[in-house]
Amino acid sequence: MSIEIISTEKAPAAIGPYSQAVKCGNFIYTSGAIPVDPVSGEVVPGGVAEQAEQALKNVAAVLAAAGAGLENVVKTTVFIKNMNDFAAINEVYKKYFTGNYPARSCVEVARLPKDVLIEIECVAVV
Numbered sequence: 001m002s003i004e005i006i007s008t009e010k011a012p013a014a015i016g017p018y019s020q021a022v023k024c025g026n027f028i029y030t031s032g033a034i035p036v037d038p039v040s041g042e043v044v045p046g047g048v049a050e051q052a053e054q055a056l057k058n059v060a061a062v063l064a065a066a067g068a069g070l071e072n073v074v075k076t077t078v079f080i081k082n083m084n085d086f087a088a089i090n091e092v093y094k095k096y097f098t099g100n101y102p103a104r105s106c107v108e109v110a111r112l113p114k115d116v117l118i119e120i121e122c123v124a125v126v
Helices: 048-065 083-096
Strands: 003-006 021-024 027-030 073-080 103-108 118-125
Touching: 021 048, 027 048, 048 083, 048 118, 073 083, 083 103
Parallel strands: 073 103
Antiparallel strands: 003 021, 021 027, 027 118, 073 118
């Protein structure tokens, strides 16, 4: 089975020894996307809603580089700093995932890279 490393300048570069995504057969596994603007390299201003929006834009950009879209996502994992933000994140999330929603886990964590409020990873099938 072939393995293809996915990389795009339309999403933030990896900040460690990992790839933005890996395509293996018909599956695409993304690394966690944080709310960093790919142009400025800075965390987007605002609260959790703005950060969720940017993280999802970054996930979509990586998937596009792999020849897929959010409609191909079968599973997401959402890491959040505060479970009290769950409802606000859902409001943004449902703008990006409509109809047949992917499976999802949501986990509250103590800390995320660059002290962001949210990180999202996914598995997609093409």
